[in-house]
Amino acid sequence: MKNDKLSLSNKDIVLQTAAALFLTKGYLMTSMDEIVALSKVSKTNIYYHYKSKEELLLAIIDQLVSHYEQRITRVLAQDMSIPAKLERLFQILTEDHEQDDCVGGCPFLTLYTQTSNSSLEARAKIRTFFDKQLQVVEKLLEEGIAKKELSQDLPVRQTAALIVTSIEGALFLTKVSDNPMLVQNLFQSLTSVLK
Amino acid sequence: MKNDKLSLSNKDIVLQTAAALFLTKGYLMTSMDEIVALSKVSKTNIYYHYKSKEELLLAIIDQLVSHYEQRITRVLAQDMSIPAKLERLFQILTEDHEQDDCVGGCPFLTLYTQTSNSSLEARAKIRTFFDKQLQVVEKLLEEGIAKKELSQDLPVRQTAALIVTSIEGALFLTKVSDNPMLVQNLFQSLTSVLK
Numbered sequence: 001m002k003n004d005k006l007s008l009s010n011k012d013i014v015l016q017t018a019a020a021l022f023l024t025k026g027y028l029m030t031s032m033d034e035i036v037a038l039s040k041v042s043k044t045n046i047y048y049h050y051k052s053k054e055e056l057l058l059a060i061i062d063q064l065v066s067h068y069e070q071r072i073t074r075v076l077a078q079d080m081s082i083p084a085k086l087e088r089l090f091q092i093l094t095e096d097h098e099q100d101d102c103v104g105g106c107p108f109l110t111l112y113t114q115t116s117n118s119s120l121e122a123r124a125k126i127r128t129f130f131d132k133q134l135q136v137v138e139k140l141l142e143e144g145i146a147k148k149e150l151s152q153d154l155p156v157r158q159t160a161a162l163i164v165t166s167i168e169g170a171l172f173l174t175k176v177s178d179n180p181m182l183v184q185n186l187f188q189s190l191t192s193v194l195k
Numbered sequence: 196m197k198n199d200k201l202s203l204s205n206k207d208i209v210l211q212t213a214a215a216l217f218l219t220k221g222y223l224m225t226s227m228d229e230i231v232a233l234s235k236v237s238k239t240n241i242y243y244h245y246k247s248k249e250e251l252l253l254a255i256i257d258q259l260v261s262h263y264e265q266r267i268t269r270v271l272a273q274d275m276s277i278p279a280k281l282e283r284l285f286q287i288l289t290e291d292h293e294q295d296d297c298v299g300g301c302p303f304l305t306l307y308t309q310t311s312n313s314s315l316e317a318r319a320k321i322r323t324f325f326d327k328q329l330q331v332v333e334k335l336l337e338e339g340i341a342k343k344e345l346s347q348d349l350p351v352r353q354t355a356a357l358i359v360t361s362i363e364g365a366l367f368l369t370k371v372s373d374n375p376m377l378v379q380n381l382f383q384s385l386t387s388v389l390k
Contacts (some may be wrong), residue, residue: 025312028223109367111300112310117220127371134372155387161380162361162388169364170356172304176322177329185356188384192350193357193388 010041011049012123017041019060023102027057027114054119057111064107068092068129072136082144083194086163090190091136093167094183097104105175134164163190187192205236214255218297222252234388249314252306256320259302259337263287263324267331277339278389281358284332285385289378295371300370303362315385345358345389358385 017039023029032053034042050056053163077087104110116123137160144150170186173179212234216225227248231238245251270283298330299305303321330388340344366379368374 005308008240020382026223026309028221028309037285040291057303091302096287104304109299109304112367112371113305114223117224126372130368130371155383157376157386158380158384162357162363165364165368165377165381166357166361167364168368169360169362172307172367173325173360173363176307176318176325178322181352182356182360185353187358188350189353189357189388192353193384 010045014039014049014061015059016054018056019063020101022057022060022114023107023110026103027053027111028118048146054122057115057119057122058125060110061111061122065125065129068096069132070170072133076136076140082140082147082149083191086137086140086144086179086194087187089140090163090187093133094170094187103175104172108172109168109172130164130168134160135164144194154194159193162193164171167189205240209234209241209244210251210254210258210368213251214258215296216254217252217301217309218305220354221298222248222306223313249317252314252317253320254308256303256306256317260320260324263291264327267328271331273336275343277335277344278386280387281332281335281339281389282382284335285358285382286363288328289382298370299367301366304363304367325359325363329355332358339389349389354388357388361385 014035018030018035021034021038030053032043032046035056036046050059051151071092072089075085075092076084076127078088080088102110104113108129111122138156141150141154141159145152145154145156163165166186170183174182209230213225213230215228216233225248226239227238230251231241234241246256266287267284270280270287273280273283275283297305299308303324306317307321333351336345336349336351336354340347340349340351361381365378369377
């Protein structure tokens, strides 16, 4: 039991260390030796949990996906109006402090651009995450229109594309321009589109 | 004279080779040796033009910036309505074939996420490009409102943020999802926002 706990904790430390390095320094620029040095977990122990840097990458993506999906699922289950749910979704996607230090503003974008050539599996996982995000937004828009909480002539697919692409672009461009007003301006603009 | 021409042409070949490698394989993953091998220009000749990989990167960014800025400037100078100019701008930014093969869907996004830690100058150039893009869109919106070609109660900053972030996000997400409908859906959505 004690060993199990210890090993779980080491596994978590390795994952956190690797995630921090991949997101701020870059996947390609990070070596397993660096993860060993920074996590203070032995190489043998790390390789016991993760056979390669790619396995670590995939575990990090899984963790990020579940982090966001859990938060999104909670919002969907709440007893709120559709505009309120869309606002919460916007906040979840734009106000996560995990994004602050990450090279491309969005952890998925950062990992995708650095690894899409080296890991088809990473690419597929990130694609699934965004495809689902688009579906969630489409479903919320359909519900909101049916409940008359959103403008009746809102085209669903088009508006979902607008919401998902603009949020993703805003994460990247806020990082590039160091301008937090971009997200606020975008939020106001999206709010008026939905009315 | 002959030597001058030859050297100019070599310089261009190096730049094109390096750009293709940086955008499809990645800046960090590309070595100067690879650029030598693929361009068939001698190392001495390459280093005569570009002292380092970073110098090549900065020249590539400058070339990309001027490629887009020239096209944007031409559109701005044309005798068209503001909605028509905005449509052309959208096309310029989304339909460029240079983007097709590039890892992150947008060349600037691809280069930024791979180099922002290693080149402050690259970062500053990319920031300037997007800051200007936002200003161009704001100016077009102001003109369109003044000329009564766009909705009179369009908030300028907010709508410009929506346009610029959604186009950038669409470039990345089209690459991720391999779904060309995203750009079409976005275009329809933006068009109805402006009316």
